[in-house]
Amino acid sequence: MSGDYDIVIIGGGLSGGSLALALQGSGYRIAVVEAFSDEQRRSLPAGDRALALSCGTVCHLKSLGLWDELQQHSAAILDIHISDRGHFGKTRLSARTEGVEALGYVIAARILEDRIASALEISDIERICPARLTSFKPARDSISLTLRKETSDLTLSTRLLVGADGVNSSVRCFLNIGQETRDYHQTAIVTQVRPDIDPAGAAFERFTATGPLAMLPTLDRGCSVVWTQTSAAAEQIMALDDKDFLTRLQNTFGFRLGRLTLESKRVQFPLKLVRAKAMIGPRSVLVGNTVHQLHPVAGQGFNLGMRDVALLAERIRDDLGKDRDPGGNRLLNAYAASRTKDHETLIRFTDGLVRIFSNEWLPLIGARGLGLLGLDRCYWGKHLFTRYAMGLGGRLPRIGTGLTG
Numbered sequence: 001m002s003g004d005y006d007i008v009i010i011g012g013g014l015s016g017g018s019l020a021l022a023l024q025g026s027g028y029r030i031a032v033v034e035a036f037s038d039e040q041r042r043s044l045p046a047g048d049r050a051l052a053l054s055c056g057t058v059c060h061l062k063s064l065g066l067w068d069e070l071q072q073h074s075a076a077i078l079d080i081h082i083s084d085r086g087h088f089g090k091t092r093l094s095a096r097t098e099g100v101e102a103l104g105y106v107i108a109a110r111i112l113e114d115r116i117a118s119a120l121e122i123s124d125i126e127r128i129c130p131a132r133l134t135s136f137k138p139a140r141d142s143i144s145l146t147l148r149k150e151t152s153d154l155t156l157s158t159r160l161l162v163g164a165d166g167v168n169s170s171v172r173c174f175l176n177i178g179q180e181t182r183d184y185h186q187t188a189i190v191t192q193v194r195p196d197i198d199p200a201g202a203a204f205e206r207f208t209a210t211g212p213l214a215m216l217p218t219l220d221r222g223c224s225v226v227w228t229q230t231s232a233a234a235e236q237i238m239a240l241d242d243k244d245f246l247t248r249l250q251n252t253f254g255f256r257l258g259r260l261t262l263e264s265k266r267v268q269f270p271l272k273l274v275r276a277k278a279m280i281g282p283r284s285v286l287v288g289n290t291v292h293q294l295h296p297v298a299g300q301g302f303n304l305g306m307r308d309v310a311l312l313a314e315r316i317r318d319d320l321g322k323d324r325d326p327g328g329n330r331l332l333n334a335y336a337a338s339r340t341k342d343h344e345t346l347i348r349f350t351d352g353l354v355r356i357f358s359n360e361w362l363p364l365i366g367a368r369g370l371g372l373l374g375l376d377r378c379y380w381g382k383h384l385f386t387r388y389a390m391g392l393g394g395r396l397p398r399i400g401t402g403l404t405g
């Protein structure tokens with residue numbers, strides 16, 4: 001196969017797939033190149049992670065025509081309890097106080113990926129899968145690409161190349177765009193538990209000395225666990241048998257939901273903050289985890305990627321009647337300028353949370369306790385914070401970042 005495309009998206013995961021769907025019907029010839037077949041993707045343990053979707057992301061999924069079906073597989077988050085284990089600070093965010101149906105929704109990543117892949121199958125987007133980008137040659141009006149598909153090579157040309165191929169992006173490497181990285185030396189352990197007491201839509205974020213523990217409500221009264229530990233501690237915890245693992249988890253979370261029963265195997269994810277040094281190159285743009293991989297502490301990685309995708313699709317569609325060049329400099333520069341602030345704010349916030357809440361220095365413990373209490377008592381502060389977490393605007397407290405190039 002060979003061909004001329006207007007837009008080629010490398011990576012058909014959550015960001016790349018959503019972008020392609022947002023551009024369907026635009027009249028552009030679009031291809032999505034994905035390294036894994038559907039069958040391979042479904043068997044990846046990473047699909048077990050639960051995603052907390054903000055209301056903003058849900059709105060975008062609605063506009064892509066995906067939400068009606070996804071909602072049946074999602075649990076609404078009605079309350080979020082945030083506490084600092086062993087210390088006095090805590091606060092609670094509530095959908096009722098905000099006058100909304102839900103603060104967000106929890107869904108298994110695999111279900112969302114499947115829904116996106118099956119919507120692509122019946123769209124006007126070409127899906128080249130399984131295939132990988134192997135070489136790249138930029139010219140003035142297009143980029144020439146070679147893909148490896150099973151045992152043969154395919155040559156394509158495109159006017160816009162989108163890198164949505166994740167943190168180890170080949171597109172980013174071909175563009176010679178470097179990364180800034182902060183290794184947290186932490187690992188997230190992900191599993192499912194069933195508590196004796198129905199969480200009834202409550203999500204819990206407990207900050208502990210070794211890292212945050214999140215319990216997200218899932219369908220059928222279950223909870224999805226994202227338990228962050230130092231990498232050394234995570235190694236030991238992963239080596240425990242199920243009974244000892246559960247005892248350790250129960251001791252860390254407490255008995256707020258009664259006794260916990262383990263419902264699935266454990267999967268681990270090493271955690272790093274990674275940010276690409278640029279978002280665009282000649283006739284190319286990076287979106288989602290290719291630009292920013294965040295710590296899952298605030299459950300915002302894909303929500304941020306979805307905002308990239310929504311804005312890029314909007315810019316490309318707005319430009320349809322003008323230059324009709326999706327890879328034009330004007331469009332790409334305007335896109336990058338409009339995304340920088342959101343990226344910086346969220347990166348600073350999540351990174352700051354990890355550093356502040358993983359620190360047992362006494363004055364800092366006091367300050368974060370006061371911070372949580374302050375948030376709890378200040379209606380407007382809490383309202384703005386909740387709206388931001390829901391992906392509906394609002395403001396975040398200013399805290400610093402510590403990336404290394």
Ligand SMILES: Cc1cc2nc3c(=O)[nH]c(=O)nc-3n(C[C@H](O)[C@H](O)[C@H](O)COP(=O)(O)OP(=O)(O)OC[C@H]3O[C@@H](n4cnc5c(N)ncnc54)[C@H](O)[C@@H]3O)c2cc1C
Pocket residue numbers: 010011012013014015016033034035036049050051052053109131132133164165166167169170188190226269287288289290296298299300301302303304305
């Ligand atoms: C434990 C954990 C919990 C999380 N919880 C949340 C949460 O609650 N809420 C939230 O919003 N986010 C959460 N996230 C973050 C979220 O999972 C990511 O932000 C999201 O998966 C990024 O999607 P992406 O499509 O940008 O990148 P990826 O998921 O990395 O997808 C990249 C795609 O590109 C393909 N690919 C790679 N290389 C190539 C190549 N050379 N050629 C072709 N294809 C290629 C891959 O197969 C894949 O399909 C969590 C992450 C973790 C680890």
